[in-house]
Amino acid sequence: MGSKLKYISSKLLKTRIVLRDPRLARHVPSTEPFTKENLAAALRRDGMVYVKPDHGSLGVGVMKVERLEAGYRLHSGVKASTFPTIRGLQQSLLKRIGTKPYLVQQGIRVLRYEGRPFDFRVMIQKNPAGRWECTGIAARVAHPGKAVTNGSQGGTIFTPSTLLLPAAGRHKTDRLLRHMKRLAALTAAVFSRTYPAMHELGLDIAVDRRLKPWVLEVNTRPDPCPFTKLEDRTLVKKIVAYGQAYGRRYCLNCTKARKAPPKSRP
Numbered sequence: 257m258g259s260k261l262k263y264i265s266s267k268l269l270k271t272r273i274v275l276r277d278p279r280l281a282r283h284v285p286s287t288e289p290f291t292k293e294n295l296a297a298a299l300r301r302d303g304m305v306y307v308k309p310d311h312g313s314l315g316v317g318v319m320k321v322e323r324l325e326a327g328y329r330l331h332s333g334v335k336a337s338t339f340p341t342i343r344g345l346q347q348s349l350l351k352r353i354g355t356k357p358y359l360v361q362q363g364i365r366v367l368r369y370e371g372r373p374f375d376f377r378v379m380i381q382k383n384p385a386g387r388w389e390c391t392g393i394a395a396r397v398a399h400p401g402k403a404v405t406n407g408s409q410g411g412t413i414f415t416p417s418t419l420l421l422p423a424a425g426r427h428k429t430d431r432l433l434r435h436m437k438r439l440a441a442l443t444a445a446v447f448s449r450t451y452p453a454m455h456e457l458g459l460d461i462a463v464d465r466r467l468k469p470w471v472l473e474v475n476t477r478p479d480p481c482p483f484t485k486l487e488d489r490t491l492v493k494k495i496v497a498y499g500q501a502y503g504r505r506y507c508l509n510c511t512k513a514r515k516a517p518p519k520s521r522p
């Protein structure tokens with residue numbers, strides 16, 4: 257059952273798959289179905305959480321919730337609201353969520369560039385020889401005022417080292433990029449065990465302030481758009497060629513994500 261599946265939309269199911277490998281599990285934020293009780297417990301434990309649709313994409317409906325000294329703060333889109341009590345916060349969230357399945361996930365305090373959060377999209381594909389190969393890493397800086405980095409939400413795409421070097425230095429930057437590729441390879445291996453028909457995965461990886469990488473999400477139908485905004489065109493060319501070899505055609509008309517300004521490109 258399921259062995260021919262190529263796409264999985266439930267983030268909860270995908271999280272459970274990555275948790276099967278203990279080397280990956282250490283890099284996965286705790287993720288549970290959204291309930292009032294799970295929200296309260298996660299906020300007590302983690303202080304900051306993300307609330308997101310189980311079947312969402314493009315950053316739509318993804319919200320950041322923080323516990324303050326007194327009360328709570330909810331950040332959705334470019335708007336933030338505060339609530340003096342957890343009850344008020346829960347009511348507001350339940351109104352936004354309606355009957356859709358939602359998740360509550362431990363929030364990662366990610367690295368920032370000019371005050372804006374950033375994270376990474378790591379693409380891994382089966383190459384024409386049938387072996388998993390990491391074909392690109394792109395960094396995504398959130399639109400000013402937003403708590404999500406998605407290009408479709410106005411994020412800006414950078415070459416990873418441009419953002420990592422000032423935060424981590426050369427040695428740790430190289431180590432982190434190698435670590436991200438290893439996490440992608442482990443993820444591909446654990447998905448392949450159950451879903452051998454899969455050919456590509458796109459990991460959303462955030463790096464916290466102690467430079468630990470966290471796998472926020474695994475996309476089973478990854479969007480190549482971030483890679484079209486990089487100065488180095490060789491990545492997107494390879495991604496498209498590998499995709500073509502296993503019968504995938506990408507839409508490369510990417511209008512929402514922005515290119516990094518020339519001065520910041522290496």
Ligand SMILES: Nc1ncnc2c1ncn2[C@@H]1O[C@H](COP(=O)(O)OP(=O)(O)OP(=O)(O)O)[C@@H](O)[C@H]1O
Binds near residue numbers: 305312316361375
């Ligand atoms: N636990 C978290 N900690 C910190 N930031 C997060 C967390 N979860 C999500 N984010 C931010 O929100 C963005 C969107 O979340 P996520 O990738 O889970 O959903 P999505 O983008 O809607 O799904 P898809 O990638 O399939 O389009 C992430 O790229 C990241 O910037």
Ligand SMILES: [Mg+2]
Binds near residue numbers: 314315460473
């Ligand atoms: Mg995502």
